[in-house]
Amino acid sequence: MSPSVCVLFMVRDLIIESTALTKSYGPHVALDSLDIKIEKGSTGLLGPNGAGKSTFLKTILGLIQLTSGEGKVLGYDVRTQGNLIRQNIGYMPEYDALNPNMDAIHQVKYSGELIGMNPNVALQRAHQALDYVGLGEQRYREVSSFSTGMKQATKLACALIHDPKLIIADEPSNGLDAKAREFMLNTLEITVNEGQRSVLMASHLMDDVEKVCENIVLLHKGKLAAQGKIEDLKAIDKEIEIHVWGSAAKMEETLVDRGMKVRREGRVMRIGHNGEDTYNNILQTAADVGTQVRRMHDHEATLEDLFLVIMERLGHDVKSSEDLLGGV
């Protein structure tokens, strides 16, 4: 494949793209020269409170004027083609966005009409969308009688009614119990995998993002802290986990002396992966100090681990993502 073809292929698959995207409110820089490339599929948008997530969402919806830089969503310019962007995406807000005195079917139908659907077509699609999100039997009930999970599902139906290419879900599992949360995440997964639609999901729950998303974008203080495939990003914090028997403390000391990064919890140690030699070095050290290595395997890092590593590198001493994201 020639380089030009390769570039064209990459451009075609990008759903959101920004170059030096900056938004300032007076002296406060909300988004600072963001160069973001989000590919088709599912992407998690993460960031502590004040990181600029809301501003970024408003920017890609074409609702606020940029201070400088460029941005494109589905190929449309965020500066000049906001209406086209909003016509081709489905936005699921974080907070209540439903009239409590309307029944679900007419609420979803109205949201379709606001996109530009014919009333009859919107009604037909509203039935389909509500059925898809699991509210087929409850569609004639007033929203005020709904549980939080049902309200979230109704909001998702509102976002899906016109079959958008991109769904932006702002905290979709907010306030849901375990069952409703699992259903919501499964629905988003099906939308991506079977519906072949893209999802940009802002969430402070790492497990949710990890379950649904292949990629993440992490914002911090208006700047891009990390972006890419979760699997690729996890590689920056690859560790080898060993379970040892006998002289664990001595083993740890020797490993550290030999320049390895070690974390120990009793007889379990995690050693930083430093190339393929690391395995041999561990076994050699164990032989030298007379320690039995009963298990050795690559440690499967979670998104939570990844988040903590990134935050540590950014100079934050946090014990869990809840410390930073819990209040978002």
Place this chain on the structure above:
Amino acid sequence: MSEDDAANDEPFEPVENKIETYGAEAPVTGQTKMQAAWSAESDDENTTAKVASSKQGQIFEQIYKPWEGTLNPRWMRNWAILRHHILGIFKKGHRPWNIPTRLFIFFVIIASMTDVALALLFGMIGEPTLYDIWGVNRDNLYGHVMGFFPRNILYYPIVAALLVGGIISEDRSHGTSALYFSRPINRFDYTAMKFLSVGLILLFIINGTLAVYYFVDILVMGKGWAWIIDTFPMFLAAFGCGIILSFTYTSIGLALSSISRGRFFPAIGLIAILMGTKSIAAIVDALFDRSLLYIISPYDSVAHVCQALIGTEMTYEHPWVWSLVSIVIMNGLALYLLANRVSSMEVTRE
């Protein structure tokens, strides 16, 4: 995998396998769950209850269905907003106006046509003196739109208050502003359609009944062309006054709704402004014999301009142009406030 891990992977007994037997060594029979649950069998000793699992009876299948239709342009989206609000007065499935609002609008429409009924009654029984009191003429056309009691104290301001109460403030409090602004609806279209919705309902009540009053008189009393040519300009002037009145009440009311999160404040605020300014101006006029302060009253300013337009006797001493300027300033301020507050409505959070 260690034994502990294996144990942790399956912490509970699978639901499918759980069978509770209430009789000793009772056989698992072919009876239905309903029979078991409701003890349809007379012999309880043989009843075997099988706990339903999530897999049993599950017919929900989640399939994403794509849609490849075309979307309508801007005017159709705006029409949807307008239709949503106006049809909500009559039909379910649109904006849910509350019952008191609907009933009051119905009452006001009926009450606004009392002049129609009386003109018809006295016209048909051949009572010219009484017909002259209620039939179509310059003063009665003015009175149909701008009469203070009961129309502009009991009917139109209260209808306007009920209509504007939650029209924007509820979008703010319910978060439904996100429903509009995350779609290709811009702030101007949103505001304009909300304004038109309230304005048209008011206009339907005020000018609709005015038109009924005028045209029923023509049809039933058999008025000739000369009479129509004579009175039609007055009817048009009264119609224009209805538009000015509806516009002014709507703009002030919507401005109040846009700065609020509830239904009560905009409604009571509108009535307070309309009645309060008139009361103050009336007190000053009575004490000092100066009518100038009526320019702070939206109702009186519109009434003054309408007196000039329709050509009835002036009841104010100051020039009517001052009242016209006052109306322009009031509406300008109200629309500025409305535009300003609507532009601050958020999509991501309030």
